[in-house]
Amino acid sequence: MIEIEIEPARASDRRAIETLLQANGLPTAGFELALGTAVVAHEGGRVVGCAAVEPYGSAGLLRSVCVDPGHRGSGLGRRLVERAEAVAAARGIADLFPLTETAADWFSRLGYQPDRRESAPGPLRTSPEFTGACPVSAALLSKRLSREALAR
Ligand SMILES: CC(C)(COP(=O)(O)OP(=O)(O)OC[C@H]1O[C@@H](n2cnc3c(N)ncnc32)[C@H](O)[C@@H]1OP(=O)(O)O)[C@@H](O)C(=O)NCCC(=O)NCCS
Incomplete structure (x- = not known):
């Protein structure tokens, strides 16, 4: 079996991620806006998962969390989020906010709590996902990063 490695995304990964x-x-x-903080899962050179953080000061939009359908259910999504949290914590980000239409329950299992869109930090609300790409029905969640995230 080919091992799956999670690494910082390179500019050359961008097309495969998109x-x-x-x-x-x-x-x-x-x-x-998030490429500099994105992480990718590579399997034999192929991108099979990703997660990214759009930084807005001490807050970050956790976005683009995605696992190839053939690789779901084995903890890869969780590992990607944990790596993205570590990258965010190392950059001084204290709070992460995912905005999702379909995976609120999944993020809850990773310690994220439902939040109100209006209570998101102002700069974060200028994100393209907030202003257009995600419908108003998308749920906002948040999580305060712990010291463990920094240690990962
Ligand atoms: C959400 C996603 C990243 C999870 O990836 P994954 O690698 O399967 O996640 P994990 O293996 O860590 O977790 C799997 C567990 O979460 C559950 N789960 C997966 N997607 C879920 C969802 N949308 N809502 C609730 N639970 C979900 C699975 O049933 C499984 O449960 P089990 O452990 O009890 O069997 C993946 O389903 C995906 O890419 N979805 C499409 C994109 C998306 O919605 N991204 C989130 C918004 S940015």
């Missing part, structure tokens, strides 16, 4: 996001119904608008 293809994965589009194939799974996730927005790509504004992804360039």
Whole structure:
């Protein structure tokens, strides 16, 4: 079996990441704002998962969390979020906010709590996902990052 490695995304991964996001119904608008903090799961050189954080000061939009359908259910999504949390914590981000139409229950299992869109920090609300790419029905969740995230 080929091992799956999670690594920081490189500029050369961008096209494959955007293809994965589009194939799974996730927005790509504004992804360039998160490329510097994105992580990717590679299996034999192929991108099979990703997660990214759009930084807004001490807050971050956790976005583009996606696992190839053939690789779901084995903890890869959780590992990607944990790596994204570690990247965010290392950059001084204290709070992460995912905005999702379909995976609120999944994020809850990772320690994220439902939040009100209006209570998101102002700069975060200027994100392309907030202003257009995600419908108003998308749920906002939040999580305060712990010291463990920094230690990962
Ligand atoms: C959400 C997603 C990233 C999970 O990836 P994954 O690698 O399967 O996640 P994990 O293996 O860590 O977790 C799997 C568990 O979560 C559950 N789960 C998966 N997606 C779920 C969802 N949308 N809502 C609730 N639970 C979900 C599975 O049933 C499984 O439960 P089990 O452990 O009791 O069997 C993946 O389903 C995906 O890419 N979905 C499409 C894109 C998306 O909605 N992204 C989130 C918004 S940015």
